[in-house]
Amino acid sequence: MSAREPANQPALRVGIIGCGAIAGNHVLAYRAQPQVEVVACLDADAERAEAFAAEHGIGTATTDLENFFAHDVDVVSVCTPHPTHEQLVLAAAAHGVHVLCEKPLAVDVPSAERMVAACREAGVRLGAVFQRRWWPAAQRIREALDDGTLGTPILGRVEVLLHRDTAYYTATPWRGTWATDGGGVLMTQAIHYLDLLQWYLGDVDLVMAAADTYRHGEHIEVEDTLVATLRFTNGAMGQLVASTALTPGLGLRVAVTGSTGATVGLLEYPEGTEAVNDVWAVPGAAALAPPVALLPDADLPSINAALAPFHTLQIAEFVTAVREGREPGVTGEDALRSLRTLAAVYAAVRSGRPERPDATGPDAIEHEGPGTGGAPR
Ligand SMILES: NC(=O)c1ccc[n+]([C@@H]2O[C@H](COP(=O)([O-])OP(=O)(O)OC[C@H]3O[C@@H](n4cnc5c(N)ncnc54)[C@H](O)[C@@H]3O)[C@@H](O)[C@H]2O)c1
Secondary structure, rough: OOOOOOOOOOOOOEEEEEEOOOHHHHHHHOOEEEEEEEEEEEEOOOHHHHHHHHHHHEEEHHHHHHHHHOOOEEEEEEEEHHHHHHHHHHHHHHHHEEEEOOOOOOOOOOHHHHHHHHHHHHHOOEEOOOOOHHHHHHHHHHHHHHOOOOOOOEEEEEEEEOOOHHHHHHOOOOOOOHHHHHOOOHHHHHHHHHHHHHHHHHOOOEEEEEEOOOOOOOOOOOEEEEEEEEEEEEOEEEEEEEEEOOOOEEEEEEEEEEEOOHHHHHHEOOOOOOOOOEEEOOOOOOOOOOOOOOOOOOHHHHHHHHHHHHHHHHHHHHHHHHHHHHOOOOEEEHHHHHHHHHHHHHHHHHOOOEEEEEOOOOOOOOOOOOOOOOOOO
């Protein structure tokens, strides 16, 4: 036990499952917490597990789940490709271990429902990583709703305008197919902002959507561009525009307008860096719109590194929730809610008709293309 650990509180023992690009953010985040030890890591690829353990000074590297759980872990982070999340979260629940799962929670709604149910029945906490909720700017939007500045929300807007090169899809074998990635820009990138939008505006009642693959069609079967119109149960409307086909990328924005007429929004630019409130158009308050110079597109390691402080904030909150025996700030149910909306969006792309999240049924995300509608290539 280190000097900063009070003798009356045992250290929390953490394991990392999946030793790829994002797992390092988790290790850094846990290490920043008092009384937390990262004791084991697991990867399907033995060399990756061993290299990761060596890089981060983790005592046990394994490919075997039973061996992994035999190291008395209290908490695991699941950092593997999306379709593998369910099996690993269910294993954690079966071993009575709290689990923080990377986004998206799963690639279909029934899978996410099983994960939520298994953790609830096992009495373990299930958290989902949506670290952008910890941007100070994202929290100021939430506060503007809570303190009445915005009144009742009436309009939400999301833009996810990103650059991805061909190597992004070809260098990582699981990206870009319906079976292994579960979707395209909506499933992998825009889901962060769908989570924010639902944090602000609540449940979605109706969606209309279109999607296509304009830029990366030679390499992927999922969409690289998607537009969705959302109607919320509280009567608000929303629009989500998302693409990885831009060069250069133009960043990520979310803005909420309320019944007072005020608008509060944020800009994340370059991708991954701390968002700022770029719109604060509140009667009586200054409008803030810092000019932004166009920058070169960041590579994936730089984006992941920029996200690290916010993984640390979310993981600090998750660790506290586990210690206090309460639900974490972003629960499995929260992640299930945005996944239900996402499923309805893909259903609307396929059907060409409006769809309702609650009516899309258990097979809402079919692992097939959304239909291209003859758009230009
Ligand atoms: N929150 C964020 O901002 C953020 C950023 C990047 C990635 N992610 C998410 O994190 C997850 C991982 O992404 P990544 O970019 O680190 O992927 P990656 O491909 O770099 O790493 C995944 C690792 O998991 C291992 N793996 C695959 N299947 C496994 C299994 N069944 N059991 C154990 N190990 C297995 C692979 O060998 C690989 O080392 C994805 O769900 C992704 O969406 C989230």
